[in-house]
Amino acid sequence: MNLAAFRLNDLQVDPAIGLISGPGGNVHLxxxxxxxxxxxxxxxxxxxxxxxxxAENWPGGDIYDEALTQCIYQLRQQLASALGGGxxxxxxxxxxxxGFILNAHVRPVEPDTGAPLQPVEPSTTEARYRxxxxxxxxxxxxxxxxxxxxxxxxxxxxxxxxxxxxMQTIAVLPFLPLVQEHSEPELELGMADTLIARLSKxxxxxxxxxxxxxxxxxxxxxxxxxxxxxxxxxVVEGSIQKSGELIRxxxxxxxxxxxxxxxxxxxxxxxxxxxxxQDDICARIADALxxxxxxxxxxxxxxxETSQTEAYLLYLKxxxxxxxxxxxxxxxxxxxxRQAIALDPNYAEAWLGLANAQFRMPLAGEAPPREFFPQAKxxxxxxLEIDDRSAEGHAYLGWIAFWFEWDWVEAEARxxxxxxxxxxxxxxxxxxxxxxxxxxxxxxxxxxVRRARELGPFSPVASTLEAAFLKRAGRxxxxxxxxxxxxxxxxxxxxxxxxxxxxxSELGRFTExxxxxxxxxxxxGGSSYAMATEVNAxxxxxxxxxxxxxxxxxxxxxxxxxxxPYDLALAYIGLDDADTALGWLEQGFVQRDPKMTFLSVESRxxxxxxxxxxxxxxxxxxxxxxxxxxxxxxxLDRPPQT
Numbered sequence: 001m002n003l004a005a006f007r008l009n010d011l012q013v014d015p016a017i018g019l020i021s022g023p024g025g026n027v028h029l030x031x032x033x034x035x036x037x038x039x040x041x042x043x044x045x046x047x048x049x050x051x052x053x054x055a056e057n058w059p060g061g062d063i064y065d066e067a068l069t070q071c072i073y074q075l076r077q078q079l080a081s082a083l084g085g086g087x088x089x090x091x092x093x094x095x096x097x098x099g100f101i102l103n104a105h106v107r108p109v110e111p112d113t114g115a116p117l118q119p120v121e122p123s124t125t126e127a128r129y130r131x132x133x134x135x136x137x138x139x140x141x142x143x144x145x146x147x148x149x150x151x152x153x154x155x156x157x158x159x160x161x162x163x164x165x166x167m168q169t170i171a172v173l174p175f176l177p178l179v180q181e182h183s184e185p186e187l188e189l190g191m192a193d194t195l196i197a198r199l200s201k202x203x204x205x206x207x208x209x210x211x212x213x214x215x216x217x218x219x220x221x222x223x224x225x226x227x228x229x230x231x232x233x234x235v236v237e238g239s240i241q242k243s244g245e246l247i248r249x250x251x252x253x254x255x256x257x258x259x260x261x262x263x264x265x266x267x268x269x270x271x272x273x274x275x276x277x278q279d280d281i282c283a284r285i286a287d288a289l290x291x292x293x294x295x296x297x298x299x300x301x302x303x304x305e306t307s308q309t310e311a312y313l314l315y316l317k318x319x320x321x322x323x324x325x326x327x328x329x330x331x332x333x334x335x336x337x338r339q340a341i342a343l344d345p346n347y348a349e350a351w352l353g354l355a356n357a358q359f360r361m362p363l364a365g366e367a368p369p370r371e372f373f374p375q376a377k378x379x380x381x382x383x384l385e386i387d388d389r390s391a392e393g394h395a396y397l398g399w400i401a402f403w404f405e406w407d408w409v410e411a412e413a414r415x416x417x418x419x420x421x422x423x424x425x426x427x428x429x430x431x432x433x434x435x436x437x438x439x440x441x442x443x444x445x446x447x448x449v450r451r452a453r454e455l456g457p458f459s460p461v462a463s464t465l466e467a468a469f470l471k472r473a474g475r476x477x478x479x480x481x482x483x484x485x486x487x488x489x490x491x492x493x494x495x496x497x498x499x500x501x502x503x504x505s506e507l508g509r510f511t512e513x514x515x516x517x518x519x520x521x522x523x524x525g526g527s528s529y530a531m532a533t534e535v536n537a538x539x540x541x542x543x544x545x546x547x548x549x550x551x552x553x554x555x556x557x558x559x560x561x562x563x564x565p566y567d568l569a570l571a572y573i574g575l576d577d578a579d580t581a582l583g584w585l586e587q588g589f590v591q592r593d594p595k596m597t598f599l600s601v602e603s604r605x606x607x608x609x610x611x612x613x614x615x616x617x618x619x620x621x622x623x624x625x626x627x628x629x630x631x632x633x634x635x636l637d638r639p640p641q642t
Contacts, residue, residue: 005109006041008102009091011082012109013037018252019261024084026259028223030239031250031266032057033078036071040092040102049099072100074220169232170253170289171208172196174217178241178248189217189323190316191240191249191278197349198282201422204291208232209426212456214323227256231457234262236285247271251281253288263288272309305349306340314340318353325364333357348390351383355396362594363403368562369592373404391422395431402435403594406621411435426455430462433469438597439623442473460490464499471503472601479503494523494530501533506603510540528554528567529595536574536604547575564588566595573604582613589617599623 005014011022015034020027029037035057040048053068072092079091093101175191177183193210200207208230216226227235238251252264263284267277286293306312318336321329334357340350359376362369380396387393398414401407415432418425429452437445446469453462463486470479480503486496501516514537521530531554538547551571557563569584588596599605599614600623608614618624 007107007109008037008041008044008079009083009104011079013041018264019259020078020082021259022082022084024080024082026224027078027082028254028259028261029075029078033071033074036068037075037102040100041104041106044102044104044106047095047099047101051099053099169206169208170199170234170236170285171213171227171230171232172199172236173213173221173223173226175238175240175249175251176217176219176221178239180219182241182243184240184242185217186317186320187242187313188240189214189320191238192236193316193319194278195236195282195285198278199285200424202286202291202293202297203423205289206424206455209456209459210323211461212459223254224256224259227254229458232256234289242271245271247274247277249277249281251284253285274309274312275307306344306347308344308347311340311343311347311350314343315347315350315353318350318357322353322357322360325360327361327364327367330357330361330364346386348383348386348393351379351386352390352392352396355379355383355393359396359400359403369404369594373400373592376400377404389421391418391425391428394418394421395425395428398428398431398435402431402438403597404592406592406597406623408435408439408622424455426452426459426462429455430465433465437465437469437472438601439625440600442469445469446473458489460486460493460496464493464496467496467503468499471499471506476503476507492523494520494527497523498527498530498533501530501537505533505537505540510537513537514541528557528563529570532567532570532574535571539574539576544575551575564593564595565591566593566598570604573607576607578608578611582608582611585617586613589620596621 011020013020018029018034039056076092091103172192172195175188196207196210223235223237235254240249248268250266253262269277314336318333321333337350337354355376358372361367361372377400380393384393394414395418398411401411418428433445433448449466456462467479467482483496483500497516498520501513504513517534517537524530535547535550565584565588569581572581
């Protein structure tokens with residue numbers, strides 16, 4: 001297939017990088033769609049039969065007729081987009097039961113308008129791809145998967161254009177299936193997750209975390225638009241398909257400012273070679289981004305965590321279910337991580353995945369903390385025994401020391417260690433900020449969370465936490481403004497709504513607090529914390545029968561499954577029942593409820609702050625120093641007496 005650039009009416013088409021440029025902007029075509037355009041372009045104005053298009057672009061003939069129809073549909077949409085108007089949608093005419101006609105003037109690009117492509121010197125890994133014979137097994141891949149890559153030399157990685165300036169921020173988007181019917185979401189998201197994990201170890205760039213890119217997995221996504229929404233300089237996108245023991249991966253790096261492809265490559269390999277393939281892709285991305293890696297960074301970039309393919313695939317399934325953050329999905333992820341560990345007990349990433357899922361269970365699923373946090377700690381320690389330079393492992397121990405052990409010194413040391421290993425780790429900055437705020441150091445917390453927001457500027461979690469820290473620092477107007485900004489873009493993010501309810505409560509705006517709490521309860525699927533906040537607002541509005549009815553509903557739930565004691569205490573303090581509230585707080589201490597870490601910074605405890613029982617709780621949680629600081633900031637007469 002000829003890769004030469006050509007003009008099509010007002011468009012310039014560059015098949016080598018899959019790009020169409022026109023008045024409507026740059027549009028990237030998938031290779032199979034570009035192949036169909038090239039076939040039609042060589043015979044512009046003539047009828048090209050379906051069988052001819054299939055024979056040239058799909059081995060296997062008319063069994064892929066439906067795929068051709070889909071390609072033509074996509075091609076029409078993308079041509080219209082590049083030309084900037086619906087009037088151009090009839091560039092391709094359909095002759096029923098026969099074929100298609102491209103109604104356009106096609107001519108070569110003038111010599112001075114396009115620079116020749118310069119091949120990259122192959123790496124050791126890529127040299128194997130180029131020299132290995134591609135006979136019957138490659139054809140089998142194409143027949144099984146149902147696609148033919150017609151615009152790349154798919155045994156090569158090709159440098160499209162180098163960049164003289166290093167990219168500062170990148171996003172790796174979820175990989176897409178080559179054929180939708182053969183989609184494997186765990187593998188598609190998992191490939192992006194793996195590349196993010198490796199590239200995040202490089203200090204020269206900021207890589208958006210997987211949580212921020214997960215929503216960009218639609219088959220019809222616009223990668224450049226996604227890059228702009230994510231606020232990055234470059235995006236990495238690709239496709240992946242597995243057929244038996246064979247795998248095909250294509251990847252490319254796009255500069256967001258102008259859509260230029262900086263590198264593109266396609267690889268066909270046995271599945272057992274997926275780790276070497278990932279090494280090569282990471283190296284190519286680093287080259288395309290003009291990064292200069294030292295020996296240690298190069299080692300980090302290429303260091304695989306396991307040599308067992310089956311363990312890796314189980315790990316990817318674990319990560320896929322972990323990302324959904326519901327209790328059933330978290331439990332399923334735990335099972336997959338354990339299976340991966342059974343195959344490779346020295347698989348550090350699988351131990352980290354296990355720690356991640358286990359420590360989130362009490363937070364996301366209202367599960368007993370003592371049942372999961374110790375297991376999470378053991379898994380994180382095992383991961384660090386295998387690889388002490390894991391920032392993620394130290395961060396998990398920081399979270400556990402914070403949420404469960406209430407060891408503020410250990411938590412701070414772990415977060416600092418994590419950030420020394422990876423200064424660009426989004427979650428470590430969030431964890432450290434949370435610790436600072438919950439121990440009364442609000443201004444320091446705001447500095448830390450703003451660093452997290454720089455790394456993840458569109459993260460609703462980071463913005464919501466910043467708003468909470470602003471509230472605790474007494475900056476209520478700024479807090480409300482930040483939360484309203486979050487809800488403009490993420491109106492269903494219930495944590496923002498419950499935080500806004502808390503701010504409104506402190507401001508005495510109880511009607512608005514009730515509205516937000518009720519909405520948070522609905523969006524969260526019945527969070528007990530949202531219910532307790534709603535009880536508070538109802539009580540403040542004098543609607544005591546409704547408040548008590550909701551409290552009874554919460555108590556009835558606690559008889560059948562775990563409900564955090566802190567939430568029940570919060571409901572009782574709203575009804576001015578201080579003794580019962582203190583009793584539930586004592587239960588929170590015994591059960592190590594993570595929300596107990598808010599005792600020094602939650603204003604709803606102000607009415608019992610000098611009670612001996614409350615002071616004793618603070619002492620046992622090592623929070624007295626933080627409480628004294630907060631008392632002074634609140635302007636109260638004196639700190640609690642010990």
